[in-house]
Amino acid sequence: MLRLYIAGNSSSSRRAEQNVMHLRKFMNAGAWKIEIIDVLARPELAEQAGILATPTLTYENQGRPRRVVGDLSDTRRVLEFLGIEADGDA
Amino acid sequence: MTPDDNDNPDILERVKTGVNAFDELVMGGLPRARTTVVGGSPGSGKTVFATQFLAHGITMYGENGVLVTFEEPPRDIEANMRSFGWDLAGWRREGRLAFVDASPPANDELVIGDFDLSGLLARIQHSVKAVNARRVVLDSLTQLFDHFIADPKILRRELFHISNALKQSGLTVLMTAERNNEYGEITRHRLEEFVADNVVILRNVLHREKRRRTIEVLKMRGSHHAEGEAPFTLLASHGVVAVPLSSLRLEQQSSMVRVTSGNPAIDEMCGGGFFRDSVTLVSGATGTGKTLLVTNFLAGGVAAGEKAILFGYEESKGQLYRNASGWGVDFARMEAEGRLKVICLYPEAQSLPDHLVMVQSLVDEFQPNRIAVDSLSALERIAPDTGFREFLISLTSFIKKREIAGLCTATSKSLIGGESASEQHISTLTDSIVLLRYIQEGETMHRGLMVLKMRGSEHAKEIRRFSIDGSGMHLGEPFKDAPNVFAGAGAEYS
Numbered sequence: 001m002l003r004l005y006i007a008g009n010s011s012s013s014r015r016a017e018q019n020v021m022h023l024r025k026f027m028n029a030g031a032w033k034i035e036i037i038d039v040l041a042r043p044e045l046a047e048q049a050g051i052l053a054t055p056t057l058t059y060e061n062q063g064r065p066r067r068v069v070g071d072l073s074d075t076r077r078v079l080e081f082l083g084i085e086a087d088g089d090a
Numbered sequence: 091m092t093p094d095d096n097d098n099p100d101i102l103e104r105v106k107t108g109v110n111a112f113d114e115l116v117m118g119g120l121p122r123a124r125t126t127v128v129g130g131s132p133g134s135g136k137t138v139f140a141t142q143f144l145a146h147g148i149t150m151y152g153e154n155g156v157l158v159t160f161e162e163p164p165r166d167i168e169a170n171m172r173s174f175g176w177d178l179a180g181w182r183r184e185g186r187l188a189f190v191d192a193s194p195p196a197n198d199e200l201v202i203g204d205f206d207l208s209g210l211l212a213r214i215q216h217s218v219k220a221v222n223a224r225r226v227v228l229d230s231l232t233q234l235f236d237h238f239i240a241d242p243k244i245l246r247r248e249l250f251h252i253s254n255a256l257k258q259s260g261l262t263v264l265m266t267a268e269r270n271n272e273y274g275e276i277t278r279h280r281l282e283e284f285v286a287d288n289v290v291i292l293r294n295v296l297h298r299e300k301r302r303r304t305i306e307v308l309k310m311r312g313s314h315h316a317e318g319e320a321p322f323t324l325l326a327s328h329g330v331v332a333v334p335l336s337s338l339r340l341e342q343q344s345s346m347v348r349v350t351s352g353n354p355a356i357d358e359m360c361g362g363g364f365f366r367d368s369v370t371l372v373s374g375a376t377g378t379g380k381t382l383l384v385t386n387f388l389a390g391g392v393a394a395g396e397k398a399i400l401f402g403y404e405e406s407k408g409q410l411y412r413n414a415s416g417w418g419v420d421f422a423r424m425e426a427e428g429r430l431k432v433i434c435l436y437p438e439a440q441s442l443p444d445h446l447v448m449v450q451s452l453v454d455e456f457q458p459n460r461i462a463v464d465s466l467s468a469l470e471r472i473a474p475d476t477g478f479r480e481f482l483i484s485l486t487s488f489i490k491k492r493e494i495a496g497l498c499t500a501t502s503k504s505l506i507g508g509e510s511a512s513e514q515h516i517s518t519l520t521d522s523i524v525l526l527r528y529i530q531e532g533e534t535m536h537r538g539l540m541v542l543k544m545r546g547s548e549h550a551k552e553i554r555r556f557s558i559d560g561s562g563m564h565l566g567e568p569f570k571d572a573p574n575v576f577a578g579a580g581a582e583y584s
Contacts, residue, residue: 007208015203039209043216050195051209053238064196069238070203081200 002034005046007054012071016055019072026075027084059084102313105153105225105262108146109139111332115307115316116288124311125253125263125285127231129277130292135303135324136266138174139292140227141167142329143264144187145176153224154186156217158210160233164189175327188217194237201240207248211255218261226261232268235279246284253285276308287311293319301441302477305332321480323443331447346546349460349495352390353383355565356524359541359550364522366459368545369486369496371466371516374526378537379556380499381405381413382563383524384462387497389419392429396459401449402434403468410434417562431456442473442481450488461489465499466516486519521545529553529569538569 004020006013020034039046039054049058057068059082072078104119113119120126120143130136144155157178159167167189168178181187190213214226228234231249238245256263265285267277272293276282282289289308294301304319322332348363351370357363364370372383381404388398402410410432414421424430433452437445453461463469463485470478489496500516517523523542528535539556541549552568 005209007206007212010206010208012204012206039212043212046209047190047213047216050191051213052192052234053201053205053207054209055205056209058197064198067195067197067199069199069201070205073203077200077202081198 001060002032003049003058004034004036005039005049005051005054005056005058006036008038008040010054013055015071015073016057019075019078020057023072023075023078026079057082106146106151107139107143108150109142109322109330109332111320111322112305112330115305115320115332116310117314120262120264120288121310121313122262123257123260124287125257125265126288126290127277127282127286128264128266128290128292129269129282130266131269131272131294134269134292134294135322135330136268136292137167137229138171138324139305139330140229140264140266141171141176141178142174144225144227145171145174145178145329147225148181148186154188154221155225155227156188156190156214156221156223158190158192158214158226158228160192160194160228160230160237163193164191173326174329176329185221188221188223190214190217192234194233201238205241205244207245207252211252214252214256215259218256218259224261226256226263228263228265230266230268231281231285232266232278235281242279245279249281250284282309292322303443305330321443321477323441323447325444325447328447331443345493349396350390350394351383352386352388352393353563353565355554356383356539356541359539359554359565360522360544361547361549364495364497365546366495367490367493368521369489369498369519370522370524371498371500371520372524372526373500373502375502375528378526378528379539379558379563380501380526381410381464382417382558383526384464384497384499385410385414385417385419385421386562387460387462388421388430389414389424391460391495392424397429397431397457398424398460398462399431399453399456399458400433400462400464402432402464403437404465405434407432407434416560417558418560419562431458437468437472442469442477445469446481446484446488449485453488453492453494458494460495460497462496463498465501467499467501482516482519486516517543522549527553529555531569536569539565 004016006016017036037045039051053069055071057072059066066082068078068081103122105122106113106119128136128139144157147153147155171178178187182189192210218226235245253263267281269277272295276289288310291306291308293304303322305322306319307315320332322330325331345366347366349366350363351357351360372380374380388400391398411421421430421432425432473481522544525540525542527538529538536555538553540553554568555566557564557566
């Protein structure tokens with residue numbers, strides 16, 4: 001499960017959304033659910049997750065939860081950090 | 091251009107912090123809808139000060155608050171602040187306080203590309219709305235900065251944005267920031283430069299083996315403030331208690347009401363007794379009868395139907411009782427009847443600001459008509475020079491403001507004359523000075539008493555000899571051809 005926390009349509013949020021869509025191409029898209037949460041509309045969800053910065057991509061699996069802060073402009077590093085096997089050449 | 095550039099500084103509304111003396115330093119409180127950075131080294135009391143700002147808003151002024159914590163999780167803060175008597179958990183349940191928990195989460199984090207802190211701002215605004223807050227505390231910015239240490243430029247931009255957004259909602263914001271040194275760079279990362287309308291510094295300096303806490307208002311945009319460091323103390327069940335100092339105005343009422351010194355002959359020399367709201371200094375070498383004068387002063391008040399309190403820093407309660415009964419005064423009975431309170435304490439037991447706060451709270455509790463301190467010289471032992479002078483100013487002004495009669499003693503170092511250091515400090519602060527001296531006449535040593543100063547009144551100018559026996563002090567005839575009582579032991583006059 002991936003969650004992307006964004007803030008309205010700020011430029012970095014829009015870029016992050018595009019980059020996440022790009023990311024999906026290199027992942028086994030069917031196995032991954034990506035949820036996009038706007039902190040301006042749902043601040044209580046940001047509170048629950050303890051989000052400070054936007055955009056933030058969170059990834060929760062059985063290990064330590066991981067987060068990527070920023071517009072995710074470097075797809076390969078994002079995948080590497082999350083430990084997600086690339087399904088092609090990023 | 092900030093939104094409040096057009097504000098008239100004269101009409102800045104003030105938000106009381108709850109630290110009374112501090113509010114005086116900043117002319118009534120922190121300006122409403124402004125940001126104040128409180129800088130301090132670790133352990134200087136930043137979090138306590140910031141929490142007190144919220145606690146007093148909630149309990150005294152009906153202003154709810156939001157506490158954004160970047161370091162400790164809320165439950166730790168709730169536990170830590172309980173000792174100051176603040177029920178943060180209770181206020182949280184009642185909807186008067188909300189936390190934004192921004193303490194570091196247990197996860198791995200990577201920063202790739204540009205970001206902002208809209209997540210944080212949205213959470214703060216959400217909490218502000220939830221409890222209808224008027225005050226917001228961010229504790230501490232340094233932790234937030236360290237969290238995103240690789241992107242200081244983004245952090246500066248974002249903090250500026252957050253600060254402005256909160257101000258525009260009319261919130262009064264207090265942010266804490268760490269300092270590396272007590273004297274030097276104002277805060278780490280120079281945070282105050284881009285977010286703060288006002289800068290306050292808390293210090294905790296080791297001076298002559300004693301900790302000295304001070305608070306200083308460094309900057310207050312568009313407003314006047316007192317300058318320099320004012321001492322403060324951290325007290326269980328009170329929090330930060332600043333000691334009023336440079337904010338003191340000589341505004342206490344001076345009445346012409348006279349009260350007895352406890353000795354009719356001295357009353358006569360003073361033109362009818364001490365003034366009710368005045369402080370008298372009794373100065374003399376050891377054994378000249380200072381404690382006797384204190385005893386008379388207390389007993390005289392109690393006999394006139396007043397309540398009296400004594401702070402003894404030289405002798406134990408037992409000794410004081412025994413001395414008093416040796417002069418025919420029964421302290422034990424007076425205390426049993428609730429007319430007298432005697433507190434004996436080693437000066438070294440606590441710091442001077444703590445002594446001062448103790449005197450103030452006991453006076454507020456016991457409501458005496460007169461107070462005696464025996465002796466100031468003992469207290470002077472434990473303080474650096476500036477600290478002692480500050481203490482004296484605060485003590486004497488407190489006594490006068492409460493309109494009670496005060497008597498303090500000071501021990502002069504030489505036996506027959508000379509000034510003690512306390513005298514130099516206190517002589518201008520006290521309204522009256524009574525000198526007790528040993529005076530040699532031929533082959534014998536006598537005791538002499540003179541009234542050196544009596545503000546606002548005529549007084550006798552002669553030096554009276556006196557004796558002490560089982561019923562107290564007895565004034566005799568004036569000395570003729572007395573030697574110079576101001577001369578030090580080594581000086582010779584012909």
